[in-house]
Amino acid sequence: MGELQDIPDKPLRRGYTTGACATACTKAALRSLITQQRITEVQIQLPIGELVTFQVTINTLNSKECSYTTIKDAGDDPDVTHKAEITVSVSLNDIGDVVFKRGEGVGLITLPGLEIPVGEPAINPVPRDMMRIVCKKILSDYGLEKKGVTITVSVKDGEKLAKRTLNSRLGILYGISILGTTGIVTPFSAASYIASIRQGIDVAIANGNTELLINSGARSEKMLKSIFPHVSETSCIHYGNWIQETFEKINQSPQISKVSMGIMLGKAAKLAQGNTNTHSGKTTWDKDFIYQLAISAGYSKEIANKVLALNMAGRLREIFTFTDQEKFYQKLIQQCHYYCQEIAPNIEIMLYLINNDGHFISYPK
Structure with missing residues (x-):
């Protein structure tokens, strides 16, 4: 898929x-x-x-x-x-x-x-x-x-x-x-996708998996699998845009103890603001929010102002170098982690912000 x-x-x-x-x-x-x-x-x-x-x-x-x-x-x-x-x-x-x-x-x-x-x-x-x-x-x-x-x-x-x-x-x-x-x-129905998420988690549990690898889709999964090459197929779940529903199901599943989540920059820019449904038809990234996030991470207004000129979140890499040391990405992924952990407070959650070239930034480190 x-x-x-x-x-x-x-x-x-x-x-x-x-x-x-x-x-x-x-x-x-x-x-x-x-x-x-x-x-x-x-x-x-x-x-x-x-x-x-x-x-x-x-x-x-x-x-x-x-x-x-x-x-x-x-x-x-x-x-x-x-x-x-x-x-x-x-x-x-x-x-x-x-x-x-x-x-x-x-x-x-x-x-x-x-x-x-x-x-x-x-x-x-x-x-x-x-x-x-x-x-x-x-x-x-x-x-x-x-x-x-x-x-x-x-x-x-x-x-x-x-x-x-x-x-x-x-x-x-x-x-x-x-x-x-x-x-x-129903065309483009969320219900069928959400049902497949829940099905996948049930199958993972029934086959003895206590840790899940969740991704928005095939591309991000391929990148995250390079970090976890030996993970079983039944542990891998595609959450698509339905982060809320995925973590709600995980929270209802006491057998799951740990989740490793891969997320691309565009979805992370939405999730960091608390948007747990990241479909483009439902939410768009908020430049003003990202501007404030950069300020709170310690960047000058001169640098933060560059965010306001971007037409897509993926271009944030033009302003902030995609590395572990870049405070902006650590702040961004920390915010994403907060909203996921809020839905599933008893689960150990590890987030991986994934770049198009396969590089990643993890949180917590």
Whole structure:
């Protein structure tokens, strides 16, 4: 997963989750299997109560099995599964229950700490419930209450798509997860990112990690890993812009004793003022604050005034040489440390202010 994208300045179109897509295919496939009739669209009810119609394409229909495909529409969200082909195959079973199997491109749970047990397909609880409800209703409609349904979910090129996610770090191998709690994909939603942060911390804890390495994204993580080359993948968490929520989760996790945090200069300029959501759409760096910070660090007004002429925080390096000895950076990172420690007071926090060339300044020293 790379650095976060900026939110477009326009009305954004919402989309539908992989869980909603799989439910639509399940409903179409089970109805066709029982009636032996083909359909081209199906309506499902989302967990939020909304009725939505999906276009579906049949793949297989015989007396024992039926499968349908739909194309996921993520709206304007930069979702790696946008336009992915979601396929569900169903068959009746005699155990009277709904059984989930993983087809090609759907992940396998291999580490503890997630909501789904090890060895199960990576189909999350809400999508499972959605598919169960659909199956129970159709079986009831056709007088087949004693039957069960075996559901196999596949995603074309799912293993390839999963390489653009953090799935492998969470112990989800061989494909993507079938996700969704509302059925709706809200473009650039914070909720999904925050959920992945919490998931990552849960997996780290479940696998015996007591120390975390947290970074804003892949670039800063790569730099910080040069300091901690032997750290495990499950200890690494991307906080993105959600510093507040990351440390709140850490504070709620008594198993975690130490956190090493990497932060780039632009985000540090915001965090130092107490902005624990550092997205450019939410906060901008405050030149007047940075000016005052330089004054409080002992710099002359002549030097501090140069801050006011800058158009971006990254250019602070033009005024203050990026070294451990530069008092400005020690003051900046001290302020960042204060706000993080305020959220998680019982955790040992080590901060690393990271430069674009990989050099870093640590606090406390």
